[in-house]
Amino acid sequence: MPDAYVIMGDRNTRKSSTIRALTGAFQRGLYRVATQNAGVIDIFVQISALQESGISPQQFIQQVGQNNYQYVLVSLWISQGNGQPNGQTYIQYFLYAGWNILAIVVLGTNRLPYFLPRNTPPPRFIPNSQALPANQISSQIRTWWQWL
Numbered sequence: 001m002p003d004a005y006v007i008m009g010d011r012n013t014r015k016s017s018t019i020r021a022l023t024g025a026f027q028r029g030l031y032r033v034a035t036q037n038a039g040v041i042d043i044f045v046q047i048s049a050l051q052e053s054g055i056s057p058q059q060f061i062q063q064v065g066q067n068n069y070q071y072v073l074v075s076l077w078i079s080q081g082n083g084q085p086n087g088q089t090y091i092q093y094f095l096y097a098g099w100n101i102l103a104i105v106v107l108g109t110n111r112l113p114y115f116l117p118r119n120t121p122p123p124r125f126i127p128n129s130q131a132l133p134a135n136q137i138s139s140q141i142r143t144w145w146q147w148l
Contacts, residue, residue: 001098002064004072005043005145006105008087009129013108015075016047017134022141023073030069036146043071051077051084057093065097072099078112088114095119103145107137 009015023031025045034040044067046053050060064072076087094101101120106112107129116123124144129137142148 001100002044002069002072003100003102004074004094005103006074006076006087006091006101007107007141008076008078008104008112008123009107009109010078011052012130014129014132014134014137015049015107018107018129018137018141019045019047019073019075021134021138022147033071034148036148041071042069043073044069046072046074049075049077050090051081054082054084056084057090060090061093061097061099078106078109086114088112088116091120092117105141105144 007015007019019025023033023043023045025031025047028046029044030042031045032040033043044064076090078087080086091101095117103121104116104123106123106125108127110125110127112123126137126140
């Protein structure tokens with residue numbers, strides 16, 4: 001089962017820009033990332049929020065499973081949209097599928113409108129993300145996640 005990193009935020013909170021700055025990814029796919037603890041990892045990067053892309057939790061879990069990705073970086077809206085559930089529901093599905101959620105960062109707010117499920121790490125917040133350059137946001141996340 002994959003280890004997952006989650007970036008949450010609603011529209012226009014710099015999720016995609018931050019993910020690009022973190023990974024060098026220009027589109028969704030598999031990328032190499034250097035970490036302090038695990039060395040270089042191959043991570044599947046989902047740049048746009050799953051809700052924005054119209055991808056259900058079940059579809060995403062299936063895509064990840066079919067490709068046997070060990071690490072995943074996924075973007076989620078906090079709220080529901082495009083006929084898809086809110087971020088909490090996606091995380092619940094990931095946990096039910098046996099995923100290990102390693103870290104959650106929330107952009108654009110300093111609290112979530114719901115409690116995250118058990119067995120998830122406490123989220124870290126960057127409430128002023130709209131006013132920050134993506135490389136500054138990604139620098140903070142790298143420190144938290146021990147990425148190089």
